[in-house]
Amino acid sequence: MSQLFAPLTLRSLTVPNRVWMAPMCMYSAPDEGPRTGAPTDFHLTHLASRAAGGAGLVMAEATGVRPDGRISPWDLGLWNDQQQAAFARVTAAVRAHGAVPAIQLAHAGRKAATDRPWLGGRGLSGAEGGWTPVAPSAWAFEGLPVPHELTTAEIDQLVADFAASAERALAAGFQVVEVHGAHGYLLNSFLSPAGNRRTDSYGGDLTGRMRFPLRVVEAVREVWPDDLPVFFRVSATDWIEENPEDNRAGWTPEETVLLAKELQARGVDLMDVSTGGMVHDARIPAAPGFQTSFATRVREETGLPAAAVGLITDPRQAEEIISSGTADAAMLGRELLRDPYWAHRAAAELDARSNWPVQYGYAVGRG
Numbered sequence: 001m002s003q004l005f006a007p008l009t010l011r012s013l014t015v016p017n018r019v020w021m022a023p024m025c026m027y028s029a030p031d032e033g034p035r036t037g038a039p040t041d042f043h044l045t046h047l048a049s050r051a052a053g054g055a056g057l058v059m060a061e062a063t064g065v066r067p068d069g070r071i072s073p074w075d076l077g078l079w080n081d082q083q084q085a086a087f088a089r090v091t092a093a094v095r096a097h098g099a100v101p102a103i104q105l106a107h108a109g110r111k112a113a114t115d116r117p118w119l120g121g122r123g124l125s126g127a128e129g130g131w132t133p134v135a136p137s138a139w140a141f142e143g144l145p146v147p148h149e150l151t152t153a154e155i156d157q158l159v160a161d162f163a164a165s166a167e168r169a170l171a172a173g174f175q176v177v178e179v180h181g182a183h184g185y186l187l188n189s190f191l192s193p194a195g196n197r198r199t200d201s202y203g204g205d206l207t208g209r210m211r212f213p214l215r216v217v218e219a220v221r222e223v224w225p226d227d228l229p230v231f232f233r234v235s236a237t238d239w240i241e242e243n244p245e246d247n248r249a250g251w252t253p254e255e256t257v258l259l260a261k262e263l264q265a266r267g268v269d270l271m272d273v274s275t276g277g278m279v280h281d282a283r284i285p286a287a288p289g290f291q292t293s294f295a296t297r298v299r300e301e302t303g304l305p306a307a308a309v310g311l312i313t314d315p316r317q318a319e320e321i322i323s324s325g326t327a328d329a330a331m332l333g334r335e336l337l338r339d340p341y342w343a344h345r346a347a348a349e350l351d352a353r354s355n356w357p358v359q360y361g362y363a364v365g366r367g
Contacts, residue, residue: 001352002319002347002350002351002352003018003319003322003323004017004018004019004315004318004319004322004323004330004346004350004352005017005018005019005347005350005352005353005354006018006322007056008056008305008328008329010229010269010270010305011226011227011228011229011269012227012228013100013175013176013227013228013229015056015057015100015329016056016098016099016100016355017054017055017056017343017354018056018318018322018328018329018330019054019055019056019318019329019330019332019342019343019346020055020056020057020058020059020307020329020330020331020332021047021050021055021057021058021059021331021332021333021336022059022272022309022331022332022333022336023059023060023061023062023104023178023180023233024061024333024334024337025061025062025071025072025075026042026043026046026061027071027072027074027075027116027117028040028042028043028074029043029074029075029076029077030074031073031074031129034082035082035086036067036077037064037067037070037075037076037077037078037079037083038076038077038082038083038085038086038087039060039076039083039086039087039089039090040086043060043076043090044089044090044093047060047090047093047094047101048090048093048094048096048097049340050099050336050340051093051094051095051096051097051098051099051101052097052340052341052357052360053336053339053340053341053342053343053344054341054342054343054344054346054347054354054355054356055099055332055336055342055343056099056100056329056343057099057100057102057176057329058094058099058100058101058102059102059103059104059176059178060076060087060090060101060102060103060104060174061075061076061104062075062076062104062106062108062180062185063075063076063077063078063103063104063105063106063165064076064077064078064079064106064107064108065077065078065079065105065106065107065158065161065162065164065165066079066107066158066161067079067131068112068113068131068132068133068134069106069107069108069109069112069161069186070108070112070113071108071111071112071114071185072113072114072115072116072124073113073124073129073130074116075108078103078105078165078168078169078172079161079164079165079168083168084168084171084172085172087103087168087169087172087173087174088171088172088173090172091172091173091174091175092173095173097357098355100175100176101173101174101175101176102174102175102176102177102178102231103169103174103176103177103178104178104179104180104233105162105165105166105169105177105178105179105180105220106180106185106186107158107161107162107180107185107186107187108133108185108186109133109134109135109136109147109184109185109186109187109188109189109195110133110134110135110139110140110141110144110147110184110186110189110195111133111141111144111184111185112131112133112134113130113131113132113133113145114130114144115128122143122144123143123144123145132145132147132148133145133147133148134147134148134149134150134154134186135147135148135149135150135186135189135195136149136150136186136189136190136195136196136197136198136202136203136212137149137195137196137197137198137203139195139197141184141280142279142280142281143280149198152200152202155202155212155215158186158212158216159212159215159216159219160219162179162216162219162220163219163220163222163223166219166220166223166224167223170223170224170225170228175228176228176229176230176231177220177224177228177230177231178230178231178232178233178272179213179216179217179220179230179231179232179233180233181213181232181233181234181235182233182234182235182272182274182275182277183235183274183276183277183278184235184276184277184278184279185277187212187213187216188234188235188251188277188278189278190202190209190210190211190212190213191209191210191213191251191255191259192209192235192238192250192251192278193209193249193250193251194238194240194248194249194250194251194278194279195278196209206255206258210259210262213259214262214263214266217230217232217263217266217267217268218266221266221267221268229269229270230267230268230269231268231269231270231271231272231307232263232268232270232271232272233271233272233273233274234256234259234260234271234272234273234274235251235274235275235276235277235278236251236253236256236273236274236275236291236294236295236297236298237250237251237252237253237256237275237276237294238250238251238252238275238276238277238278238279238282239275239276239279239282239283239284240278240279240282248279250278250279251278253294253297256273256294256297256298257297257298257301257302260298260301260302260304261302261304263304264302264303264304268304269304269305270304270305270306270307270328270329271295271298271304271305271306271307272306272307272309272331273291273294273295273298273306273307273308273309273327274291274309274310275291275294275310286310286311287311288311288312288313288314288317289308289310289311289312289317289321290310290311291308291309291310292308292310292321292326292327293326295307295308295326295327296308296325296326296327299325299326299327299328305328305329306327306328307327307328307329307330307331308321308326308327308329308330308331309330309331309332309333312330312331312332312335313332313335315342315345315346315349315350316349316350318330318332318346319346319350344356
């Protein structure tokens with residue numbers, strides 16, 4: 001029996017298989033008027049088609065908890081009623097195809113207010129719709145403006161913003177909420193010494209650097225139902241200390257394990273394990289499955305379920321990740337952009353059952 005297509009239960013929620021759609025920004029939300037940041041028919045089609053394509057869990061892209069928390073002016077957001085109502089259409093469509101709707105709540109921090117990546121991703125001026133980014137320290141990401149260093153009062157407000165967005169996510173019909181703590185965005189930049197130069201209680205040693213992300217998780221968990229899971233996405237390494245000749249200090253796999261234990265104690269149910277994004281010149285040895293060992297380490301040293309992500313493209317590769325105990329789920333990103341029906345194709349290759357929409361299954365003999 002294929003383990004990739006075995007269900008996974010987290011709290012009271014059972015995800016029908018381990019092929020999960022990773023959050024991927026589409027930079028396609030309206031950027032003005034009452035529908036700013038709200039999902040459109042494009043997002044509805046984009047996410048529902050992956051559910052129809054057989055993914056067990058479909059996660060909406062990094063969604064800003066406030067207007068200035070978006071990577072770009074065209075990112076999704078969840079801070080008002082219009083956005084919430086638009087997301088409700090999406091979750092209903094995803095659930096109608098038998099998948100679990102999930103959402104990643106995020107703040108872009110010092111990497112905010114940029115142009116669309118296919119236009120170069122440069123920082124935008126106020127006249128172009130940009131804004132001043134914020135960060136733990138007034139230390140810019142390469143090529144972007146110097147951010148405003150957050151005050152403790154502003155940190156308190158951000159904790160409340162994450163909780164408020166989580167409440168809206170629940171009202172919109174999402175069954176999983178993921179806190180984005182990876183890829184050089186705000187929470188990751190607090191965790192890593194490569195982004196956090198504070199000398200107050202939110203900086204310095206590991207305890208200080210974890211304080212804000214852990215407060216966010218506590219606030220989200222408090223408003224999220226006890227019977228539904230909370231995920232946390234982490235960059236398990238900045239790929240700085242893995243390079244012996246690099247003298248900079250960065251976030252490490254050892255710290256990831258310690259963070260995972262703290263998150264587990266606060267009610268996080270799964271670690272979504274990625275890497276990188278903190279510094280522009282990290283040397284990342286990208287290759288098929290290159291990040292899976294970090295998920296395995298979290299899983300083995302904490303007992304916390306973990307999802308693997310990064311260049312997972314082949315059905316038998318994904319099957320091996322699950323059946324070997326390397327990870328509990330396989331997050332697919334760009335491969336699902338190339339092939340929305342990858343999960344059904346994988347099931348056929350692995351001689352497993354997948355739930356084709358009846359209209360399609362009849363036509364292809366998989367009803």
